[in-house]
Amino acid sequence: MRLALVTCFNADWHFGKVPSPYVPLNLLGLAAVARRSGHEPVVVDPTLALLEGRVGDGPEFHREVAELICESRPDVVGLTTMCNSYPQTLALARQCRELDPDVRILLGGPQASVVDVATLREFGWIDAIVRNEADRSLVRVLDRWAAGDDLAGVAGTTWRGPDGGPVREPAAPLLQDLDELPFPAYDLYPFERTLQDLAPVEAGRGCPYGCTFCSTNVFFNRDYRIKSPARLITEMRHLRDAHGFTRFDLVHDMLTVDRRWVLAFCAALLDGGQGFEWACSARTDRVDDELLATMAAAGCRGMFFGIETGSQRMQPLVRKRLRTDAVLPVIRSGTDRGISCTASLIVGFPEETTEDAVASLDLALDVLQLSPDTQAQMHLLAPLVGSPLYEEHREELRFDGHSSDISLFLLDEEEIATVTRHPDIFPSFYHIPTPHLDRDLAKAISAATYTCPTLFLALRTAGADLRQVLTGWTRWQHRHVGPEQLRPDYYLYGFVPDLCRYLAAEVLDGLGPCAPVLRDLMAYVELRYALQRRLTEEGTVFRAFDCDVRELSAALRTGGGLDVERVASDLLFVNLTVSRGRGYAFLEVSVPRTADPLVRPGDRLEIRDPVRQLLSRPELVIRNTSQRRAFAAKHHLTERHVTALGLRREPAGTATG
Structure with missing residues (x-):
């Protein structure tokens, strides 16, 4: 057929x-x-x-x-x-x-x-x-x-x-020996058209743990299986020989459950001298310094850790049972060995309190401060069919139009009607009530982690009490943001501008000498947010800051403070978006600060043949037609970026703003 x-x-x-x-x-x-x-x-x-x-x-x-x-x-x-x-x-x-x-x-x-x-x-x-x-x-x-x-x-x-x-019909028996499977039909997928340099390879299936929020145990029946090192490496070699891949994502919910297998796999990689790089998922209590060192030596360059909550009180309640004080040492150990680590957390558990939720935010910020390469996720809890949480609370589910980011596909009116008619089919778009945690505060913690974590790092560094900041935000939001504004896309498009309005009105003045730096950082974050979500259609946007906001952002990601040198920085944002269906694409370039400013607010700027320039040189020549002068600014796009953004298809022309 x-x-x-x-x-x-x-x-x-x-x-x-x-x-x-x-x-x-x-x-x-x-x-x-x-x-x-x-x-x-x-x-x-x-x-x-x-x-x-x-x-x-x-x-x-x-x-x-x-x-x-x-x-x-x-x-x-x-x-x-x-x-x-x-x-x-x-x-x-x-x-x-x-x-x-x-x-x-x-x-x-x-x-x-x-x-x-x-x-x-x-x-x-x-x-x-x-x-x-x-x-x-x-x-x-x-x-x-x-x-x-x-x-x-x-x-x-x-x-x-x-x-x-x-x-x-009755359930089918699980396949126990995954080595029996043929190689996936990689030839049926056009890798070359996606411009990906990381290929996924199935390492195994099943997680033996029983976290309350997870439905994986239903799909795989908690039956942990893993391919033999020889089979897995043979598949990686096949992808290298057929498609040129040397970097891989080893797909398995929990790769490091069997320490002996991991050591055997790493030994085989090292003995073969393939030079492969790979990423995987693990628990922080199933790795240690020695194992991380071995994995890094064998090419491990990325690890995903499900932490779930930064509250030690909550860990047994969600049946994760990690020691929260051991999370950062493990991630730091991986980072020190060249492994880029991601920590995933969840907010909105039914037993959660404000203190628990803020503890999770604090842990996410701690992870982000370890290195510019570390990442933190903060998901709103989604009730997944088959999970213990769903089974316990299925009669309590509520729909308010704002779903977890794992279900973040914006629904049209017809789809919303379908979802609300069938909570048993689409429960991940719903939420479980949290009697001890304001749901708007939970939404803010999730949105802040994804959209403006450096701003919260700065607030914390300045001495702000994040619990007070967040509870103050929910009060401000209830007063100033009407129901008509709280559409399903609010936390994608409206959250950061409103948060910045609140911070400017009620928080920054109380932070003393840190306030001016925070205002600059806040303006920078808000502008990037507007550009990323195409809240402005301007071709070029120029902003002058009293401090080096990019240096400040980098310092905050490595545990630095707010005492950056107060050197003014001028930034030009260049919109390169080809079409709305392709999302956004913009360049952020530094404009040299001179005695006679190269750009003043309101100047009209022109970039001729931007595609040709991006392909042929590391700088953009920008013409200030208002001042009848030109200057060069370095850009960060590679040829691969240009192709991925579809700029090759555009005829050479002029981008103006």
């Missing part, structure tokens, strides 16, 4: 980022087993199609993607599902059915697996769902449909029976 496998959407372009396709490792693995059994798979990536201009970012997006899918005249359309884009996946599936009434619609992946019966009951255009790991069940589904049979007895499936209702 002809099988079109469709990736999940990447919604980044909705909040200011250039659409970033990701390699659909799960689909490439399924394509390999389908092809081995004589079927004809193709892979369709809607995010890549958007990036390349083959579909538009507008009301016809789903229709255009469906037309793209149906171009290959598939017998079956298989869509993988995640909680964040499930409403859109179902809408896309409906468009495919309307274009081709005879095509079979098959869902798989984490979200459909846990809401299978409800999905078939409510959305009549879905024919079947392959639950959990589909390495075996997918082929059996395709074989049955090719023969004109139904799916009776096919383990691991939920299908539409003769009466139209859902039929749920």
